[in-house]
Amino acid sequence: MSDNEHTYLLEVDRVSQSYGTEKVLRDISFEMDRGDVTVLVGPSGSGKSTMLRCVNRLTEIDSGNIYLDGERITGPDVDVNELRKEVGMVFQDFNLFAHLTARQNIMLGPRRVLGLDKEEAGKRADEHLEMVGLTPQADSYPGELSGGQQQRVGIARALAMEPKLMLFDEPTSALDPELIGEVLEVMRDLADRGMTMLVVTHEMSFAREVASEMLFLDGGKIVERGPPEQLFDRPEEDRTASFLRRIT
Numbered sequence: 542m543s544d545n546e547h548t549y550l551l552e553v554d555r556v557s558q559s560y561g562t563e564k565v566l567r568d569i570s571f572e573m574d575r576g577d578v579t580v581l582v583g584p585s586g587s588g589k590s591t592m593l594r595c596v597n598r599l600t601e602i603d604s605g606n607i608y609l610d611g612e613r614i615t616g617p618d619v620d621v622n623e624l625r626k627e628v629g630m631v632f633q634d635f636n637l638f639a640h641l642t643a644r645q646n647i648m649l650g651p652r653r654v655l656g657l658d659k660e661e662a663g664k665r666a667d668e669h670l671e672m673v674g675l676t677p678q679a680d681s682y683p684g685e686l687s688g689g690q691q692q693r694v695g696i697a698r699a700l701a702m703e704p705k706l707m708l709f710d711e712p713t714s715a716l717d718p719e720l721i722g723e724v725l726e727v728m729r730d731l732a733d734r735g736m737t738m739l740v741v742t743h744e745m746s747f748a749r750e751v752a753s754e755m756l757f758l759d760g761g762k763i764v765e766r767g768p769p770e771q772l773f774d775r776p777e778e779d780r781t782a783s784f785l786r787r788i789t
């Protein structure tokens with residue numbers, strides 16, 4: 542049911558969501574073109590994680606629509622497993638399998654979900670290990686890797702599914718400060734390669750340099766959206782200015 546009206550890679554159209562009686566997302570709309578890096582910022586509890594989770598259907602919305610590459614991905618008739626092949630997600634706390642090596646962690650999705658054979662999946666894992674600079678650590682277990690290396694494996698694992706869109710939920714928040722840079726560098730490289738990325742982060746220098754657009758969310762509403770220069774240097778809303786002053 543491709544719909545020619547919906548030509549964006551991602552289109553979030555008047556989405557609202559609540560947990561019980563608590564309204565979390567209120568009438569959120571935004572769009573992303575192919576290759577866009579959209580950075581979502583806002584105070585704790587403003588609904589950032591919930592917004593990402595709605596895009597891969599870990600959380601169900603109450604109203605509105607979400608379209609991925611022209612297809613509606615909300616509604617009861619959507620194959621959620623198919624959707625999750627197309628949307629990669631990177632979490633704050635890596636979520637790697639401790640009993641599998643880096644290479645095996647990356648092979649798992651291509652093997653189990655895409656049905657690739659061992660050789661094909663291994664080849665894909667090696668390509669993505671190289672991309673995140675971890676070829677020498679291919680056979681290491683997560684417990685033998687630093688947090689920054691583990692998160693790079695997490696990114697490689699998501700990329701090995703060859704998704705159309707990557708979601709990042711505070712990918713560097715659990716890391717010691719000296720390990721943040723290597724993860725941001727991989728993300729910057731990915732952006733340069735044209736990956737479409739929706740990123741929740743408090744790393745404002747990354748946002749300023751890499752974002753094509755920023756969304757400032759507060760109380761489940763988009764208070765302001767625009768290029769990083771606008772939000773940082775000439776915000777239109779007082780709330781944007783005071784939030785960004787606090788965290789930069």
Ligand code: ADP
Pocket residue numbers: 560565583584585586587588589590591592
């Ligand atoms: P953020 O990522 O911006 O910190 P979240 O999307 O995690 O915000 O949370 C937004 C609001 O939704 C918060 O008030 C939070 O307590 C609530 N919330 C998040 N997840 C759940 C859940 N699984 N059940 C109930 N309430 C939740």
Ligand code: MG
Pocket residue numbers: 589590591
């Ligand atoms: Mg969150």
